[in-house]
Amino acid sequence: MRSLPLFHRISGQPVIVLGEGEAAVPKARLVERAGGRVISDLQRGIDEGARLAFVAHEDEARCEADALRLRGAGLLVNVVDKPDWCDFTTPSLLERDPVLIAVGTSGASAGLAKHLRLRLEALLPPSLGKLAQGLAEARGALRKVFPESAERRRALDAALGEGGVLDPLDSGSAERLGEWLAAGGEAAAPAVHEFTVVSDDPDDLTLRQARLLGMADAVIADPKVSEEVLVRARADAVRFALPYDGEMPAGLVVIVRRA
Template structure:
């Protein structure tokens, strides 16, 4: 079970309350401004303006609790610096490849760990990643024309965006290959059934290929002893079909993964 539901809030042009002084408060103000929000430094004014988010960064414990409760009673979601027990939401470490954003959170356990992970990922993800997202957005009509069926379209994109694929996100040249791929790339629409026999109930024991297949499958057929931790590695919208041990499910359209415990 995840402790927080990750969400991206659109705050451009919207009032956001930021209370407090010092480095943390200033960092929160910069974060709000970076996302296009309007910083409001007074709680009453922010409430009157209809603010939906607030950051509280008081050093004093009593002040922090008082302002947090006041804002929460007004229906505002609050982040209270250095006091995770008072937070309605957390501030993740952000890796910016706009319009691609990666948010790394630890549930308030360690901001240092989130930062370390962000720095590692910074070295892996090319600056061209945002450009790839932009050309994909601009090619929506062309993608629908090439693959009118949504399942065929998703499978084609999964293949192209996979490691070594024509549009591999870690390849800086991928954005420039989109037109050529659309004109003659593989369609990736073949129906298939792949059986995976689990080595253990630990999702960390999945091979890279198994994890990739789970993440792209249209349907997961699984025996009763397959744990939820494994099933959670599949796409959230993939169909799930319980099967008896040894049973072979009927082939469905798209990619079907059969998980054996």
């Protein structure tokens, strides 16, 4: 079962959490950590305009009844330990405030999500949140240095990439942000990269191919290339089909052929 990952802003908003004990308490804590207001009464929560609800009763029939009532009122519902009854699932969270990384398996295995998150914990430096906050505060300066959005994106791609001056996995990157901006930054030059994929399975992409797709401003693809492969490109990347005889788009262009 596929899921659409979203970050839902609930600060100051009511969220219904029904139930008690080991199943309900962690959900209430999760809501509170995100700034939400926990409402333990179903009707009160509906009346106050809650949009999300967690149901964690020990009695299965009561869980099903409350879930149906909440859905009928237009809420999105999570029934603890019942993924088939859920409109949404809660991922395992890695926090480097304001960076929030969610690892989910669409309800398949909470244990797997947890251990993936623990591996990522060891990779990401504590300074990652400071880098994110610095980039947020530098938006105005970035627009002055790079007025064009495509140029700004290429500059950030070059700086944030592996080994770049702002490499997120380098604990000193946050300290270098100001110096990088003061020096005028450095945008990656427009470039065209071409490669051939060997199958319709995106897992067969090389690391380089996956990285180029993820950074591309425009993708020119053989019609035989599968959508599963092309979805690895940014959602806002411009797409064209081969054969292509128009003017080459600006920025980073990736031409993908199928073997």
